[in-house]
Amino acid sequence: MNLKILLAPAVRDGALSPDRRNSLLEEITEAVAELVLANNRSQSLAISLDELRSRESLDEVRDLMFALEKAGELDRAAEGLPSSDVLYERKERGQTMARPELCSLLAHAKLSLKTQLLASRLPDDP
Numbered sequence: 001m002n003l004k005i006l007l008a009p010a011v012r013d014g015a016l017s018p019d020r021r022n023s024l025l026e027e028i029t030e031a032v033a034e035l036v037l038a039n040n041r042s043q044s045l046a047i048s049l050d051e052l053r054s055r056e057s058l059d060e061v062r063d064l065m066f067a068l069e070k071a072g073e074l075d076r077a078a079e080g081l082p083s084s085d086v087l088y089e090r091k092e093r094g095q096t097m098a099r100p101e102l103c104s105l106l107a108h109a110k111l112s113l114k115t116q117l118l119a120s121r122l123p124d125d126p
Helices: 002-012 018-056 058-070 084-093 099-119
Strands: none
Touching: 002 018, 018 058, 018 099, 058 084, 058 099
């Protein structure tokens, strides 16, 4: 559906006929599906690696969470992320953050990185 939306202006402007759009969508369906699945696998792997890293050092995950919060890029309470006290208790029990918590943290870290990159001169650097 997103590709159909992406191609809508070209169809509307007459640069692409509806039949050609439909044909194009049919041609790329398998490739797009594989890319989506590969992205899903990568995201799952990233969360699994974060889970392992947080077992080794929950402090690093905590520091990232607090840095994002301090920068105004994360609202821990709204995201249901643990407080300092809860993290301390988990650390004492040898526990880590839950996968959904790590998913939320990863999403915010990626958004923060995107914001920082777009604000830098990097996008304009040939």
